[in-house]
Amino acid sequence: MAIPQTFLQELLARADVVEIVGRYVQLKKGGANFMGLCPFHGEKSPSFSVSPAKQFYHCFGCGKNGNAISFLMDHAGMTFIEAVKDLAQQYGMQIPEDEASPEDRARALEQRQKQHTLTDVLEKAGEAYRRQLKDSPRAVAYFKGRGLSGEIAKQFGLGYAPEGWRSLASVFPHYDDPLLVESGLVIANLEEGSTEEKRYDRFRDRVMFPIRNIKGECIGFGGRVLGDDKPKYLNSPETPVFSKGRELYGLFEARNALREHGYVLVTEGYMDVVALAQLGFPNAVATLGTACTAEHVHKLFRFTDSVVFSFDGDSAGRRAARKALDAALPYATDVRSIKFLFLPDEHDPDSFIRAHGKEAFAQYVSAATPLSRFLIEAAREGCDLNTAEGRARMSSNAKPLWLLLPDGALKLQLLGEIATHVQLSSQELGALWANHSTKAPSAGRSSDWRPDDYDEHSPAAAAWSHPRDGENPDSWKGKRKWEGKGKWEGKGTWESKRPSRPPLRGPLASRADHATRILLGHSELWETLSNEDHALLCELPAPHGPLVAWLEAQLHEHGPLAWGALRDELQGHGAEELAVRLMADPTMSSGSAGDAAGESGPELRDLLNRMLVERIKEQETHAIEASTSDPAALARYRELHARRLQLELATRPAA
Numbered sequence: 199m200a201i202p203q204t205f206l207q208e209l210l211a212r213a214d215v216v217e218i219v220g221r222y223v224q225l226k227k228g229g230a231n232f233m234g235l236c237p238f239h240g241e242k243s244p245s246f247s248v249s250p251a252k253q254f255y256h257c258f259g260c261g262k263n264g265n266a267i268s269f270l271m272d273h274a275g276m277t278f279i280e281a282v283k284d285l286a287q288q289y290g291m292q293i294p295e296d297e298a299s300p301e302d303r304a305r306a307l308e309q310r311q312k313q314h315t316l317t318d319v320l321e322k323a324g325e326a327y328r329r330q331l332k333d334s335p336r337a338v339a340y341f342k343g344r345g346l347s348g349e350i351a352k353q354f355g356l357g358y359a360p361e362g363w364r365s366l367a368s369v370f371p372h373y374d375d376p377l378l379v380e381s382g383l384v385i386a387n388l389e390e391g392s393t394e395e396k397r398y399d400r401f402r403d404r405v406m407f408p409i410r411n412i413k414g415e416c417i418g419f420g421g422r423v424l425g426d427d428k429p430k431y432l433n434s435p436e437t438p439v440f441s442k443g444r445e446l447y448g449l450f451e452a453r454n455a456l457r458e459h460g461y462v463l464v465t466e467g468y469m470d471v472v473a474l475a476q477l478g479f480p481n482a483v484a485t486l487g488t489a490c491t492a493e494h495v496h497k498l499f500r501f502t503d504s505v506v507f508s509f510d511g512d513s514a515g516r517r518a519a520r521k522a523l524d525a526a527l528p529y530a531t532d533v534r535s536i537k538f539l540f541l542p543d544e545h546d547p548d549s550f551i552r553a554h555g556k557e558a559f560a561q562y563v564s565a566a567t568p569l570s571r572f573l574i575e576a577a578r579e580g581c582d583l584n585t586a587e588g589r590a591r592m593s594s595n596a597k598p599l600w601l602l603l604p605d606g607a608l609k610l611q612l613l614g615e616i617a618t619h620v621q622l623s624s625q626e627l628g629a630l631w632a633n634h635s636t637k638a639p640s641a642g643r644s645s646d647w648r649p650d651d652y653d654e655h656s657p658a659a660a661a662w663s664h665p666r667d668g669e670n671p672d673s674w675k676g677k678r679k680w681e682g683k684g685k686w687e688g689k690g691t692w693e694s695k696r697p698s699r700p701p702l703r704g705p706l707a708s709r710a711d712h713a714t715r716i717l718l719g720h721s722e723l724w725e726t727l728s729n730e731d732h733a734l735l736c737e738l739p740a741p742h743g744p745l746v747a748w749l750e751a752q753l754h755e756h757g758p759l760a761w762g763a764l765r766d767e768l769q770g771h772g773a774e775e776l777a778v779r780l781m782a783d784p785t786m787s788s789g790s791a792g793d794a795a796g797e798s799g800p801e802l803r804d805l806l807n808r809m810l811v812e813r814i815k816e817q818e819t820h821a822i823e824a825s826t827s828d829p830a831a832l833a834r835y836r837e838l839h840a841r842r843l844q845l846e847l848a849t850r851p852a853a
Contacts, residue, residue, distance in 0.1 A: 203770075205293065209267075209285055209286060210267065212291065213285050213288075213289060214250070215250070218285075219248050220248075222454075228247075231250070233245075233247055236260060236262065237273050238262045239257070239259060239260040240457070245258040246258075246259075258820075258824075270285070273453070274453070275500045276412065277751070278752075284413065313439050316377065316380065316437065317415045317416060317417060319381045320383070320408075320416040320419075321415070322370070323366065324357060326366070326369040327357025330357060330358045331351070334358045334360065337424065344548070347476060350476045354448075354472050355410075355416075356407060356472070358404070358405055359401035359402055359403065359404050363398040363399060364399060365399055365402070366384065379397075380437060380438070381437060382434035383401075384397050384399060384400060385397070385400050400434075404421030404424070405421065406419050406420070407419065407420040407447065407472070409434070410449075410450040410451075411439075411445065411450065413450075417434075417440040418433065418440035418445075420432070420447065420468050422468070433486055443488060443493055443494070446498070447483060447486055448472075448475075449483050449497070451475070452475075452482060455480035455481040457502070458481070461481065461505065461506055461535070461563075462481055462504070462505050463483070463508055463547075464482075464485070464494075464498070466508070466510070466518065470484055470546060470547050471483060474547055477548070477551045478551075479551075490521060490522040492529075495529050499534065503534045504535040504536075504537075505537070506537045506539055508541070509541075510543065511541055519538050522538070523569070523599070528603070531606055531608075531727075532726065533726065533728040533731075536568075537563075537566035537569065538569070539562060539566040539567070541562070570615070573600070573612065574596075574612075574619065576599065577595040581595070592620055593622075596620075600613065604726060606726060606799065613627065613628065709809050710809070712801075712805055713805045714738075716798045716801060717749060718780065718781055719798070721749065721759050721760075721764070724749070724758075735806075736750060740773075741773040741775075741776045745771075745773035748771060748773065749764070752764065765778070807845045811845050814838050814845070817838050818838045821835035821838060
């Protein structure tokens with residue numbers, strides 16, 4: 199969906215960023231601007247400024263900044279399209295859809311109206327369930343018995359669905375309204391041999407957990423029995439506003455805590471989430487009675503770069519963890535952390551913390567099994583590694599898991615670890631898998647990869663040097679020579695058995711040019727970057743920053759796209775001319791997706807490190823200047839300085 203720039207400009211002109219941010223952050227007037235605690239990182243003194251004149255927010259602590267649309271994307275986890283639609287609805291604006299037929303526009307409008315109506319119906323039911331909770335001593339006693347406070351119950355909107363087949367009839371006078379069935383609140387059946395429809399409430403005599411989307415709207419419910427009836431838990435069915443495979447319970451309530459704690463804890467049930475919030479872990483979410491999906495993982499990585507899956511240690515917990523592993527592998531980039539926490543068989547997170555305390559649980563989280571180790575364990579399960587047959591079976595088990603990993607250093611290292619377990623060299627295992635797959639077996643190898651050219655210590659993941667701004671790219675040459683056997687010898691160009699990387703050519707004047715060109719040609723690399731990288735690129739001066747922000751919106755909406763598809767969507771965009779000029783360079787347009795991480799991935803990483811160094815230098819200067827009036831600025835300077843030294847070390851060529 200291409201949204202005209204003129205519409206976006208008008209939308210931002212109408213939207214008040216102070217009002218939008220103020221719904222999520224407590225702001226106080228401070229001079230010409232408003233100040234508050236930054237919602238993107240933990241802090242005790244306000245460094246988050248919102249300017250009503252510039253319609254812009256900026257944090258002097260973490261550097262996060264943007265407008266009303268970017269705030270909804272970064273803080274509320276919306277996609278670009280979702281943020282624009284949300285703002286447009288708030289300010290009574292209709293998004294242009296000239297490319298759609300009148301019939302398509304009518305259907306889209308009808309769908310939006312239905313979704314809005316369904317959430318209204320569900321919100322009304324949720325209010326009724328909350329009122330019923332106060333009148334049910336049994337339900338209140340159940341929650342108190344689980345150690346929940348009234349404050350936590352209010353935060354999560356907990357309620358109670360009373361006994362009786364048609365209790366909602368007192369809430370909705372038109373009990374035969376089709377919306378009650380479509381929302382999942384009421385079940386309608388035709389008895390055999392009868393034309394009369396029988397209706398009754400789906401949830402009866404259950405404590406109720408409202409499920410909210412990231413905007414805080416009620417989209418469904420989960421209900422738990424108070425006794426021993428079956429099923430123990432009952433969820434809303436799939437509806438136009440609710441999909442179990444996409445939604446996560448507690449994500450709306452946990453969104454701020456995810457940034458403060460630095461990770462998300464994925465649990466198995468509603469009570470785990472609510473109890474953990476009560477006990478000091480408000481950064482927990484839960485899947486909704488279904489296995490963890492790739493869409494769940496993708497949504498979580500909008501809010502944090504670190505995910506910890508928590509499962510029971512029994513066989514059922516192991517099976518659930520195995521499914522979560524499959525869903526998480528495609529997102530396990532080198533800048534993300536994915537771990538698996540297995541509690542003792544007799545405990546869930548709630549009971550473990552009550553028995554052993556908060557600190558003990560925190561230590562369990564810290565010592566959780568990394569994805570790499572769990573992948574190895576999953577591959578070797580049931581394999582006798584003392585026999586050739588067992589090792590061959592492990593190789594067969596490991597291959598489909600390993601192929602799901604995105605290209606990068608983690609994938610390279612895991613190939614070596616798997617090879618060690620099956621008593622093959624990396625070259626032999628790579629050759630074996632290459633002969634049975636059309637996919638190149640090593641992260642960072644182009645389509646001309648040959649088994650005899652592979653070594654786990656080869657420079658495939660090494661960052662390339664880049665010209666600084668103003669230098670002639672044609673003069674670039676490598677500075678090291680690979681002699682094999684894990685050693686660099688002497689200085690000079692990189693020599694290998696496959697064609698060397700061609701020098702950069704074309705009208706590239708800056709690192710911003712080159713980084714933007716890589717992303718346009720290999721958009722899948724966006725998922726390998728951290729939130730810090732995303733902010734750096736989107737905040738580049740025009741036209742680069744707006745172009746990258748537009749690309750991010752396309753990826754949120756459609757996933758990785760080839761340059762040809764992006765080119766079609768760019769027509770009429772303000773940065774179209776820049777993108778076309780950059781992509782006209784033959785060294786990029788001829789690239790293939792298969793070699794993205796082998797050459798373009800490390801190349802992009804090195805470019806971003808150098809760009810981050812330059813930005814941090816500017817922030818250091820500002821921090822020093824601010825230190826005369828702000829004592830906290832010196833601490834910020836020390837943090838920035840340490841971060842810059844770390845990045846400079848990463849960009850320095852190896853001796």
